[in-house]
Amino acid sequence: MSDPAAPPATGALVAEPPPHWAADVLLLDGGTAHIRPIRPEDAPALEAFYARVSDRSKYYRFFAPRPRLSPRELALFTRVDHTKRIAFVMELAGKIIAVGRFDVVHPGEAEVAFLVEDRHQGRGIAQILLEHLAQAGRERGVRRFTADVLPDNQRMIATFEAAGYQVMGGVEDGVMTLGFDIDPTTTAIGVMQDREHRAESAAIAQFLAARSVAVIGASRRKDSIGEALVRNLVAGDFRGRVHIVNPAAESMRGLPAYASVGEIPGEVDLAIVAVPAEAVQDVVLDCAAKGVKGLVVISSGFAETGDEGRQRQRKLVGLARSYGLRLIGPNCLGVINTDPAVSINASLSRNMPARGRAGFFCQSGALGSAILDKVNARGLGLSTFVSAGNRADVSGNDLLQYWEEDESTEVVLLYMESMGNPRKFSRIARRVSRTKPIVAVRSGRTTQGVPMGHQVRTSTTPPGAVDAMFRQAGVIQVDTLEEMFDVAQVLAHQPLPAGRRIAIVGNSDAIGLLARDAAASSGLVISHQTNLGARASADDFESALLEATGSDDVDAVVAVWIPPLNASAAAPATALATVAQKSTKPIVSTFLGEKGVPSQLRVADVDGGAAGRGSVPSYPAVESAVRALAHAVEYAVWRRMPQHEAAELQVAPEVGRAVVDRVVENATRGRNLEYAESRDLLAAYGITLWPSVGVDTVEEAIAAGSDLGWDVVLKATADRFRQRPDLVHSWRHIRDADEMKQAWAMLRARVDRPDEAAFVVQPTAPEGVPVSIAAEEDALFGPVISFGIAGPVSELLGDRSWRIPPLSVNDARAMTREIKGSPMLFGYRGSDIADVDAVEDLLLRVARLKNDLPQVHSIVLPLVLAGREGASVLSSSIRVQPVTDARVDWFARRLTPLPGDTLH
Structure with missing residues (x-):
């Protein structure tokens, strides 16, 4: 690819990249790597990376022989402004293995290029770089990528085509120019999620289908953890090879012992770690050098012990991921696969459950043993079992990805003590539940509490929203383990x-x-x-x-x-x-x-x-x-119920985005939108905001009534009036100037502090049932939308329905019907039946707006009148602010961030 037009190599950095641009990522084969913005100090590492790249790959990148990069080129490629020139590197074991970049060539358009080390090609690296560059580009106002590619560079052409974007281009002077819009289309998102599914499923298969297992910390001391792990592997009739790692022993249970993992002959797929917490990091390095694919850390002494343990756990996961390893635990019971072809009991449980149809995921190690006892007592049987302990890396979402394709698993059982990425859980569970039932127990359901060692974001969403998310995804939520097994017996x-x-x-x-x-x-x-x-x-x-x-x-x-x-x-x-x-x-x-x-x-x-x-x-x-x-x-x-994806709506996201961008550009801390801004933003999504004119004097009120054609309403809109039906703060059907003068005088006399009442004049809306719609950005869930009958009674009783966008038509229908006040919309006590279809359409549009535009921190439609024909949006409150944090389920694949990172 040709060199982009660039400033001099000595150009200064213009801005710091946002923290969420750095992420751990999962490759197609289940291995991990780290992606981050490039830095000036990366020049030596970039030079070393370039030296490892083949001449053929270099030629494809620069269209000419270029055996090495000059000092000027190194400075050029490593010094970017993170706005119009953005570059990401991908690292593994501290070395750069790939580089991707784009340079803005026209407003809204950028030229993109990649270079991947040859021995790491075929692992899906270019696709991940493209996803992250596209997301960064969208945040910087880029809407289209172009790329110059040699016609015989089929791998790179396939990368762009496989990304799900519509690629168009021609050939000139022997170079193919490709161009494609980077808005996240349904197809592009589907391609990304399919690759995510394959990668996460492959990562779990490395644990559950291991053919060679090393027990690190094995001991001959009876009833020790290491001795129990070896005993259970052997007694469980493991079909693979068991290796003992203990520098102080020569053999154990007839198996030779090795001083380190590196001394084991042949490959090692999985390492079971049972050494003191402070020694685990050294074990990770040994396993990485050996080429081990996964770690099950039984050892305790991590985040469950307090601040020092949390730091130790963070370093452990960061180290494992930096060397391409996934990790289950720490402080876990282990993993079990009852498949006769594997028969692995890499856990502390003596009980190897019978072969069955249910896959079980839990977090607590102590509870895991009790669960296995209950399974055996009921004759239920399991296909696989995973205890994730502190859930520092591998989570229930990973297991769902694996079980979706696992023919041996027909029922999924989850005991959840915390949720690190509920938005992603909702998305995956919706898909899995279509073919396999998911039964879940969620501890801390009322208190919203999580155990020590589980690092999650603080959520402001009420418990009812989580319950609604489970229903939305088809998950069968039960209150106790006993009830879980009761349901599982029917389903299995x-x-x-x-x-x-x-x-x-x-x-x-x-x-x-x-x-x-x-x-x-x-x-x-x-x-x-x-x-x-x-x-x-x-x-x-x-x-x-x-x-x-x-x-x-x-x-x-x-x-x-x-x-x-x-x-x-x-x-x-x-x-x-x-x-x-x-x-x-x-x-x-x-x-x-x-x-x-x-x-x-x-x-x-x-x-x-x-x-x-x-x-x-x-x-x-x-x-x-x-x-x-x-x-x-x-x-x-x-x-x-019919399976629907997100509802198809005629909307103009680019128009709404332009409104939001103008506000964010001039308000670094964000602000509430003015009426005209709210009107234009809502209109971009097909929502009509009822006309409203703010007035401070009776003369202004008369002028507003005249401009609106009379038959208007005068009302106070200050916050203290919105949820107070006992306060008379509006006057309807004002038909001329005399009636406006009377209404002005009467309302100012009735309300306290009239100068702070925020009077407005609006056309009189049709009669209807007052409802409210709200959507906000939650730190844990991302966008969340709610619906209820407007008024203080509904608020006090918590009578609201909740969902996580994107919404299907069925989701919107469920929202209007599951609140206790829903009869008011369907002719309660002889009243008119409201146009519920219009309300549901409004829900779909608000959800789409909130899902599309993360800069919209909150949107509230506090008063919508659902009439016989249509729904009138009388007021809105919309807050816009810059995005300082990526959603946990963004349009670019990323592993759950480590505790203490921007996302946790």
């Missing part, structure tokens, strides 16, 4: 119900009544109930079950069997199991008061694991059975 062993209609079949009237009450409170419809009585036989039980499962009016069956004294359970168990194996409808039971999947009701799995498909789960309490079934019903209903 029975088909999904087709609807809410259930049949209750049993031999106990009392328990049948409890089932009926539980069904009613869970939103299920009882379409069929058979009370067989205490004298019923197994044949009676089977006949009733067959009748229920065969009925077109039944979607699921709750079976209850409490045998009479001294009666055998074998015959009714056979009856229940026989019907269940033939049924296409889910059956849950209260059978002998047992928990889990009783042996009598268990269908053998094809690979000899835990209970297989068709097994009937049993619950000691029928209420638990019904609640578990109800969760499965709600999930099935969500999954059957």
Whole structure:
């Protein structure tokens, strides 16, 4: 690529780059690297990098032989202004492995170029550099990239085409000139997220499909952590090779011991680290030198211990990532994969769970052991298990990416003590839930608290918003671990119900009544109930079950069997199991008061694991059975809803962005928009802001009424009046100057401090239900939108619905219907039915605006009248401020930042 026009090599830096331009990134093969803006002091490292690049790659970059860079060129390439000349380097193990840059050649247009070290080509590096350069460009007002490429440089041409942008160009003088807009189109975002999925899935596969494992810190001392790790690997019948690393031992359990990882012959995929916390960093360096791909750090003594531990943890993760390693932990239980081809128990748990269909992710190491005990007791079985401990690097989002493609995992179970990137979780979970149910327990749900060692941003979003985000993503949220396993048993062993209609079949009237009450409170419809009585036989039980499962009016069956004294359970168990194996409808039971999947009701799995498909789960309490079934019903209903991406709207983001940019340019700390600015910004997104004229005198009020054509409203708009219906602060239907004089005098007499009342004149709006819409930028969630009936009662009761943009049409419909005040929109007590479609369209447009423009810190439409035809936006409050921090789920891939970084 030709050299860009550039200032003299001695030119001074113009600005400092924003901190969020630096990030750890994940490459396509699951390895990590660090990307950051270039610095003048990078000249020696850039020279060394250039020396490692092949002559062919250099030729493709400069279109001519250039064996080395001159001192002037080194200064030119490393001294940039971070505004019109931006360059990023990618580092691995402290060395530059790639460089990407752009130089503005025309307003809004920049020329882009890349150079990647040959041995790292094919790892998706150029695509990541392009993403980060494009994001930096958008922040600097660049809207289009151009690139000069030799026609035979197919790798670079493919990079631009594969990015999802529409590339157009021609050939002149033997050089192909490509050009493409860098606005994040749906296609470009989809390509980025697909690469993210592949990279994160590959990273987890390195842990769960390892073929060679080194236990570092192994000890012959009985009941030590190191001894337990080796014992569990061997006892779990690991199919790969186990290596012992202990300088003080020669052998252990018949395996040779090595003084360091580097002495192990052959490759090592995974290292299990159980050394004192202060020694872990040295282990990382040894593993990096050996080429280890992943670390599971069992060791404690990190962020869970306080400030010193937090610093140690930050250094640990930073060091691991800088050498291309992913890390699970620290302070974790370990990982398990029950696949017979792997059979790895790299954990402190003696219990290797049976092969099953559920993947389990948790954070607490101590809780992990209890979870595995419960899994075994219920006969549930797991495909894989990961305890992330302090969740310093690998998180539940990574596991979701892996489980999405893992054929062995049909149900995902999450025990979440904190969320580092809920926006990303929402995006991935929405996709995964379409094919695999996700059941989650979230501790600290009420208190919003997180355990020691979990570093997350402080969120101002209420708990209800998090619950709504889970519903939006189709996640089945439950309150306890017991309830999680209750639901998992249905999902792992029975088909999904087709609807809410259930049949209750049993031999106990009392328990049948409890089932009926539980069904009613869970939103299920009882379409069929058979009370067989205490004298019923197994044949009676089977006949009733067959009748229920065969009925077109039944979607699921709750079976209850409490045998009479001294009666055998074998015959009714056979009856229940026989019907269940033939049924296409889910059956849950209260059978002998047992928990889990009783042996009598268990269908053998094809690979000899835990209970297989068709097994009937049993619950000691029928209420638990019904609640578990109800969760499965709600999930099935969500999954059957049409799958929509973000709603397609006719909007003009570039117009809105121009409004925002003008304000930000002159207000470094941000400010609230004036009426005209708010009107223009909203109009860019198809939202009409009701005309409003601020007035300070009666003469101005009369003039405003005349200009607006009369039939106007005079009202006080100061904050103290907005949520006070007890204060009379408006006068409607003013038709001429005399009525305006009367209204002016009366209102000024009624309100306190009239000179501070902020009077405005507006045309009288059509009657309607007052609703409010708000969207804000949350430090943890990114953009969040909420909706409710306007007024202090709704605010006090917290009667608002919440979602995370982008919104689908179904999301907007759910928002208007799930608040307790929703009947007011649908003709409550004979009132007019509001134009709810118009309200939902408004929600979609506000969400799109907030999602597109992060400089819009908050947007509030405090009074929208939802009338019979349309929705009138009477007022707005919009605050705009510069972006000082990247969203945690931006248009460029990045790993969760380290604690103490700009994002955490």
